[in-house]
Amino acid sequence: MTHFQTPKNLWQHGSDENKYMKKRTVPAVVLLSALFLSGCTSRRPGDNRASASLQIKGSDTMVNLGQAWAEAFNKLRLEVNVAVTGGGSGTGIAALINGTCDIAESSRAVEEKEIKQAAGNGVTFNQEIVALDGIVVVVHPSNPVKNLAMDQLREIFMGNIKRWKTIGGPDIPIVLLSREVNSGTHIFFKEHVLRRGKKKAVEEFSPGALMMPSSFAIAEEVANNENAVGYYGLGYISPRQKVIAVAKDDRSPFIEPTIESVRINAYPISRPLYLTTNGRPSGLVKEFVDFVYSKEGQDIVKRTDFVPIR
């Protein structure tokens, strides 16, 4: 489910130490504990140039984007190993707090409780918007429904509209597909569509909504199930699912989600994508973030079907 690149240098580094330990145990132990202690005091991954590796973790929506950046960045800096893994925005931010990654990719802003938690671990967040993403509502290609207003989407995903017939489709039940709660996409959809942008509102997804482990799983189920309606990031659009045009309210026109409509903020369900670091980026982390903002980095954003900010 998550894409994974092994940080090769790290592993080799580890096995070298093991060989060393067999020969001369005592100095090795001293060395290791020294390493360990220094690791504890200067918990700033990224400015440790010797290891030359970058751990990037977080949003599943951004995994492909992050990996494309990592590959291109790697061509500029051959000696650096960049590992990109998914798991969800929350997972990435938790990893940043625990010091197990250098950069967290997230499809939402950090939350109050995460900031508090981070403060407890001596971590201060620095969040920068690096791209934009539209959340696309998709149905089976055979479904005649092609336009929906935000309020209709809200009623559908809260389980109040139960059959396609109510909104101009055939007389078959609606199967709701949602992401799991660890997904930034899930949280964004809930707050933006169900709760109309009010974080503290009480609307929830229908308990009958199927919680899918990944955007890929949603894409598969929608492609194979004429009852299904699901949502995912702009990057997952394929001919095997039909994209719904969305209107902000009764008076607004129905807008297809495209790079252009998201950029000019016409498409109503879009969101910024962030890179989060511990404090202001420095060293290798800064180089990577700068690369993301460069023309090449932003071209990659466009190539992976997200919307560049420059």
Added chain:
Amino acid sequence: MARFRKVKEFVIEKLIFASGIASIIFVALIFIFLLREGVSVFKTTSIGDFLGGRFWYPISDPPKLGILPLILGSLLVTAGAIVLAVPLGIGAAFYIADVAPVKIRHLLKSCVEVLAAIPSVVLGFLGITLLVPFLKHTLGLPTGLTALAGSIMLAFMALPTIISISEDAINAVPREYKEGALALGATHWQTLTRVIIHGAMPGIIAASMLGIGRVIGETMAVMMVTGNAAVIPTSLLQPVRTLTATIAAEMGEAAKGSPHYFALFAVGLVLFLISFLINLTADLFLNRGKKR
């Protein structure tokens, strides 16, 4: 020299004792840890609301932490798996132990072992690509991601346990019983259903219980095919969310120290208690079998 041997023996004895006792210590430590983290959820949610609540919205504010749909989901999927796996497993065990020619017996036994070795994520993958669309089309369901799909996957996983332990139990029935029955003029079928099955019954029940224990703790395959909707299930043909899938899907996100985090530990505690009860029952049956 004799003294050295004595010391050596003493040390070895203590080491073996330590390894023996280790598993007990580990189980106790795991239980204490689960209990310590899990009970904290009852500061914010009462036991009744936790076990009997109908809604699971863990990240809302305030969170709704009712695990009744999850418990029922787990039980339903497990019950479905038992109904499928137990008769099939026991039938297979009788065939392998008592009916099959030697060559087929060896072939079948290795096949059962291979089945046991298939990683559950691989089974889940087969389930999501083959079984789920198949169920949807043949049964005309709104979606194939159902409790039934989970039950079928789990039945596959429980089969090896049920077959091999039942087969041992059948083989352990004294030969004289079978010979006596046949000598009295009973047919092979009568011997099987009226004599051998009685001798092997405690072992077969234990095998089924251990199979169930395997099933209720299984996570990956279930998470992939059951749809994970936290509703109180009314039939096998609708999506359910299990206890295990909930922990697996949400643990990575839960902020440490939040009610959600503690609730997931409490879910683990509930699972631990359920599988503990199942194993205990299995043990009781196994011991009863030995005393006879």
